[in-house]
Amino acid sequence: RILWLNGTEQHNRNTYGRCVYIHGTPEEWRLGSPASYGCIRMGMKDVVDLYDRVGEGAEVRVMRGSLLDTWAGQEYASKHSTGQLLGVAQR
Structure with a gap:
């Protein structure tokens, strides 16, 4: 599952165009260390749980x-x- 992000501040509004997402990773041992270009990576089960709880269009605050x-x-x-x-x- 992937949750697409759109920035709310002027300097980060193009997160969708830059392909910045919340998504799962099969490399869960790498969580907690930099391994992407701005994405929020989660464990596979965790991202499915998050998607089921909030779905598309939910506000996300980092x-x-x-x-x-x-x-x-x-x-x-x-x-x-x-x-x-x-x-x-x-x-």
């Missing part, structure tokens, strides 16, 4: 830092007993 620094991340973590924050998806 940010630095931990999701636990956001209100949505804190809310998610408070509702799940594992203590690990794997991600937050909203429609």
